[in-house]
Amino acid sequence: MKAIRIHDFGGPEQLRLEEIDCPAPGPGEVLIHNRAAGVNPIDWKTCSGGGASSFIDALPFCPGWEFAGSVEALGEGVEQFRAGDEVLGFIKFPHPASCYAEYLIAPADQVCLRPAALDPVSAAGLGLAGLTAWQALFEAGELKSGQTVLVLAAAGGVGHLAAQLAKWKGAHLIGTASGTNKAFLQSLGCDDVIDYTRQQVENLIHDADLIIDGVGGEAAIKALECLNPHGRMVTLPSVTAAEVIAAGEAKGLKVSGIRARPDAAQLHELAMLASSGKVMLNISDSLPLDQAAEAHRLSAQGHIRGKLVLSVR
Template sequence: MRAIVQNSVGGPEVLAVSDRPTPSPGPGQVLVRVKAAGVNPVDVAVRAGFYPLLGEPPFIIGWDIAGTVEALGDGVTAFKAGDAVFGMPYFPKQAAAYAEFAVAPADEVALKPAALDFDQAGGLPLAGLTAWQALVGAGGIKAGQRVLIHAAAGGVGHLAVQIAKAKGAHVIATASTEKRDFVRSLGADEVIDYTATDFSETVRDIDIVLEPIGGDHAALSLKTLHPGGIIAALLTPSDAARAEIDRSGKRFARIGVRPDGPALRELAALAEAGKLKVHVARTFPLAETGAAHIFLGTRPIGKVVLTT
């Protein structure tokens, strides 16, 4: 099979097409013929050596997959050959998603919703699970709550807006000027242009903040929370911001996404109900993976996806 292998960490140029043996599924695993693989910021960080999840190269990065079941390992009864599936296997261990085939534990994939094509399904798992585990898992989101979602046009953000709306929340979102209309189209009740308005001075009584920015930004989000609110952070806040959060007595959760078959099925159900759409900004063929990483750095709306 073709796979994107890197023999060193560095820029996009280290991502090279290579021939590798097609893996075989072991007990409890499925072999997936990958049709689409999402590209995420964590992929870029691992590729560049900023986030050494996989140790020393060579390795194959990528975690999002969507495709069809090619073969079943012993004991797998939930799927059959030919089933369309999607998932985020093994994270944070190597899943080797940037390839024509990938092995995944059967309980870490789910049937692809018919409402999403393979490109859309390939962009959903990591970002969708991150949003779900932040809002539903850590936040315990309930109907009528006020939720603040930052970077609402991004991969995680645009899914989080839709999940929060599906749960009955009042959604306040931040986005840049040129992305406001897109975020409104997702159903956000209020959209704040962060280039023109200081959200920390205007937003109050928030139950859950989805905080994907890190650094000192969490301290600004802290000002919007009511006393029982929670910040669900995707990146580590600065020491000063964390100290301020601790002094405030308000709740804080650092979200580290994990494989979650039941949550994938919940996301699939939302998609089938027409309540969750995945916006794919652009697709790239596997051979142009480096270009896909460069494009992701332009902060496009929604998701970037590789196709095989």
């Protein structure tokens, strides 16, 4: 089977399309015939030696933590699926999951059925960003209906789903993006859109109950000014989480980081919302698997609108 792998940490030029043996499922696992794999910033960060690279025991490493495909074979003890079932998954994170491949092994309890109305490319891009948004809003963020939510980087993979889920829960919604994404953010349900290239959000907003921060660093620290005294921020970029949390604590504000975790029940709920049109996954581009290096270059530029996906078959 074909898979994308790196043999050394580095830039997109390290990604190689290789012919390798097809894996076999162990107890509690399923073999997936992959249709598509989602691309996320953690993929290129990890390949370059940051991100989740500390969880890689040995190279070569095959990137990718989310997919949509069909069940090809069942490991011992798997009773909830049958061969041929169409499924999606966000799996094993932050441990290697090898989703940039024609076949992959998934823990059966981290996979859910794909609703027929949800196409495989959209399904492949839903898991990591969707569960991050879900867990940031509803677990760490404890969002309640009627609250004001500010999403920093609302046009990105996590941000565009967080915006829609916040609106779905009845929030007043503010999003930041560059001016070219204004109409896109309005289409997601944003009541107010702030162009971060022309306006400083900390000068405009002072009553947010919850900030979902997809930017991190100095921008996140400045955005703490947007919270009301009882508000909270969930900061997503792990590389700056400690400094953002410390800055929040110094102001007496609640700030937390999260690490998204696989959750098949939440993923199925998201898939149902997406298949019914209540949440829309914007696919900025779908590239063939052998263009994974180009996908990493695009993702690293930091201006993907929604999600990038690699189509496998």
